[in-house]
Amino acid sequence: MKPASAGPSPVYAILLGISQDAGVPQIGCDCPACAPARVDPSLRQRAVSVGLIDTEARSSWIIDATPDFREQYDMLRALAPDCSLRGILLTHIHIGHYLGLAQLGKEALNARGMPVLCSARAAAFLRSNGPWSQLLENGNIDLQPWAAEAPLSLSRSLSVTPMLVPHRAEFSDTAAYRAAGPQRTLFYCPDIDRWEGWDRDVRSVCDGSDIALLDATFFSGADLPGRDMSTIPHPLVTDTVARLRGTPAEVALIHLNHTNPLLRDTPERDWLRAQGVAVGAEGQRWGL
Numbered sequence: 001m002k003p004a005s006a007g008p009s010p011v012y013a014i015l016l017g018i019s020q021d022a023g024v025p026q027i028g029c030d031c032p033a034c035a036p037a038r039v040d041p042s043l044r045q046r047a048v049s050v051g052l053i054d055t056e057a058r059s060s061w062i063i064d065a066t067p068d069f070r071e072q073y074d075m076l077r078a079l080a081p082d083c084s085l086r087g088i089l090l091t092h093i094h095i096g097h098y099l100g101l102a103q104l105g106k107e108a109l110n111a112r113g114m115p116v117l118c119s120a121r122a123a124a125f126l127r128s129n130g131p132w133s134q135l136l137e138n139g140n141i142d143l144q145p146w147a148a149e150a151p152l153s154l155s156r157s158l159s160v161t162p163m164l165v166p167h168r169a170e171f172s173d174t175a176a177y178r179a180a181g182p183q184r185t186l187f188y189c190p191d192i193d194r195w196e197g198w199d200r201d202v203r204s205v206c207d208g209s210d211i212a213l214l215d216a217t218f219f220s221g222a223d224l225p226g227r228d229m230s231t232i233p234h235p236l237v238t239d240t241v242a243r244l245r246g247t248p249a250e251v252a253l254i255h256l257n258h259t260n261p262l263l264r265d266t267p268e269r270d271w272l273r274a275q276g277v278a279v280g281a282e283g284q285r286w287g288l
């Protein structure tokens with residue numbers, strides 16, 4: 001953590017969605033979260049994504065290109081009209097995190113050389129599979145593979161460090177990112193199998209960050225009745241909260257599955273509040 005300097009930072013992060021890959025309502029689902037959300041748009045949740053804005057550099061970046069990227073791009077533009085999008089950082093190649101790249105193609109935005117920062121494996125996947133390869137052939141995107149653990153300098157005041165985390169890896173490996181502004185750091189980890197499978201200690205990573213946005217796909221074993229939760233590769237919120245009790249970091253939970261009771265007004269949500277942990281909210285922002 002860095003000491004706060006005088007004046008507000010020119011850099012901030014904004015949450016552009018909080019749901020797991022498939023959003024809420026999820027296709028064809030009439031569960032207690034999805035059915036009301038289909039009727040009341042205020043209950044809808046976009047797939048998780050974070051915008052990073054540097055007002056001094058008049059630039060913005062987005063982490064993850066979700067299936068809701070079309071709207072999230074516009075949210076960023078409305079928020080910071082003077083800051084143009086300078087790049088997209090991908091965590092991994094699962095539907096909630098990269099399908100939005102299609103919006104950069106000639107049928108849509110027809111972007112010119114939009115930098116896409118991702119792992120070498122994710123870059124190789126995009127390069128060798130359509131329709132993504134077409135984005136490269138048309139010059140819509142410019143793949144910029146990074147090296148894990150090496151800070152990427154996005155602007156004079158903002159850097160981002162990718163860290164590899166364990167997560168089912170059919171098409172690519174998976175990254176979490178730590179974004180550092182002049183004053184504060186934010187850790188973003190939407191998908192990970194289990195905290196104990198990571199070669200880092202989530203507690204120390206969070207303790208060393210000011211804000212931590214963490215995978216909260218499932219609350220507990222009750223989310224998926226009949227499924228053996230030991231086979232579900234995501235940390236449970238109950239476990240995450242126990243590990244982080246007393247951390248100085250501000251923790252916000254993200255990547256919630258439509259079955260997660262924290263999406264609704266439930267006793268689980270009251271319990272979470274009592275632990276001093278919050279569910280992230282679309283539009284929530286943090287100065288960095």
Ligand SMILES: [Zn+2]
Pocket residue numbers: 020021094096097190191255
């Ligand atoms: Zn995901």
Ligand SMILES: [Zn+2]
Pocket residue numbers: 025026029030031032033034035258259
């Ligand atoms: Zn549902």
Ligand SMILES: [Zn+2]
Pocket residue numbers: 092094167191
């Ligand atoms: Zn995933």
